Amino acid sequence: MPEILDQARSQVLENGVGLDEAGVLAVLNLPDEHLPAALQLAHDVRMRWCGPEVEVEGIVSLKTGGCPEDCHFCSQSGLFTSPVRSVWLDIPSLVEAAKQTAKTGATEFCIVAAVRGPDARLMKQMREGVAAIKAEVDIQVAASLGMLTQEQVDELVDMGVHRYNHNLETCKSYFPNVVTTHSWEERWETLRMVRESGMEVCCGGILGLGETVEQRAEFAAQLAELDPHEVPLNFLNPRPGTPLGDRPVVEGKDALRAIAAFRLAMPRTILRYAGGREITLGDLGTRDGLLGGINAVIVGNYLTTLGRPATDDLKLLDDLKMPVKALSATL
Amino acid sequence: MATSDVATAGAGAAWCDRCGEPAGVGEHVACRAARELEPPRYCAHCRRRMKVQVLPVGWSAVCVAHGEIRG
Numbered sequence A: 001m002p003e004i005l006d007q008a009r010s011q012v013l014e015n016g017v018g019l020d021e022a023g024v025l026a027v028l029n030l031p032d033e034h035l036p037a038a039l040q041l042a043h044d045v046r047m048r049w050c051g052p053e054v055e056v057e058g059i060v061s062l063k064t065g066g067c068p069e070d071c072h073f074c075s076q077s078g079l080f081t082s083p084v085r086s087v088w089l090d091i092p093s094l095v096e097a098a099k100q101t102a103k104t105g106a107t108e109f110c111i112v113a114a115v116r117g118p119d120a121r122l123m124k125q126m127r128e129g130v131a132a133i134k135a136e137v138d139i140q141v142a143a144s145l146g147m148l149t150q151e152q153v154d155e156l157v158d159m160g161v162h163r164y165n166h167n168l169e170t171c172k173s174y175f176p177n178v179v180t181t182h183s184w185e186e187r188w189e190t191l192r193m194v195r196e197s198g199m200e201v202c203c204g205g206i207l208g209l210g211e212t213v214e215q216r217a218e219f220a221a222q223l224a225e226l227d228p229h230e231v232p233l234n235f236l237n238p239r240p241g242t243p244l245g246d247r248p249v250v251e252g253k254d255a256l257r258a259i260a261a262f263r264l265a266m267p268r269t270i271l272r273y274a275g276g277r278e279i280t281l282g283d284l285g286t287r288d289g290l291l292g293g294i295n296a297v298i299v300g301n302y303l304t305t306l307g308r309p310a311t312d313d314l315k316l317l318d319d320l321k322m323p324v325k326a327l328s329a330t331l
Numbered sequence B: 001m002a003t004s005d006v007a008t009a010g011a012g013a014a015w016c017d018r019c020g021e022p023a024g025v026g027e028h029v030a031c032r033a034a035r036e037l038e039p040p041r042y043c044a045h046c047r048r049r050m051k052v053q054v055l056p057v058g059w060s061a062v063c064v065a066h067g068e069i070r071g
């Protein structure tokens, strides 16, 4: 057994204290033959500190495309020659999407908009949309609307949005290579306000943007410092027309190493499979990740791309004897 | 108005609905593979970029000239 896994067993599994940056890096550098042991340990940590339940979420894009920011992975930036056109979802369709999501047994419905931050039109649409969902659908509403002002944070709390997603995307040292229209610190400031408001903080990122393994470890440590309620883990799905459109996808084994390492850095967080898993991991790898530290999934489609059918994921959870977290357990 | 999905580079399609290039030129193998996990972006009849809305279950795509398709 490599030394880092022995250390993690006593430090993380037994005492619930996450690995630091050096520890995460050691896990990310483990040779293939030790990957199964790392995944098993990460799974044990998840079972011990989070339990067997899996949180299921659906997401929908309220405002797609035409974003003024330049996140190099994103097909919704209006600054690239991506084929994604700007479009708004109407409220009846939003409510229908929430209903579709609730039908899967999901407890979370996240409303997302491709914006730098919300304007008055978007906040109005949110107020009406969240109220309409709450009137008709039994599901918790989360939001992801970019950078917020304090007034907007307060408004979202008032609407009953219980969790806010704002991804740091990558580590601080690599961020300027991925985004030039705003800073990592600006994102951090929104996260700080969200945390202080009492909303749950959801913050993760994308692996495979060209960051080094050391920078992946840096990112895990920075997320651990933030201590979010939830960490969505995406793997780059290179989008045509974006600056990262020709990047290779993350190797399945590297993705699994990252899942184990992020779990060992953050024993108590909700670690969610988000975009790109279908391409990076396929069905078998998806299963390995759920047995290697992941305890939440996005089911159904993503914002501009499609996922596998929700029924496939639910069947997998059933096979793995992992109960879907119920709404009553989260209220 | 079209009511069914026009297959990528399928019979009668003039344009690839993923990359927007002529359907009859090249194989569009990568496009067809990608379309398993993506909605169409270009109208297969006229090559216009469509307004595409992805929902948790399914998607819709609208061409101003050729109407809506769903998948």
Ligand code: SF4
Residues within 6 Å of the ligand: A067, A068, A069, A070, A071, A074, A075, A076, A077, A113, A114, A115, A116, A146
């Ligand atoms: S802010 Fe969001 S929607 Fe806009 S380019 Fe960046 S990731 Fe895409």
Ligand SMILES: [Zn+2]
Residues within 6 Å of the ligand: B016, B017, B018, B019, B020, B021, B028, B031
């Ligand atoms: Zn094509």
Ligand SMILES: [Zn+2]
Residues within 6 Å of the ligand: B043, B044, B045, B046, B047, B048, B063, B064, B065, B066, B067
């Ligand atoms: Zn057309």
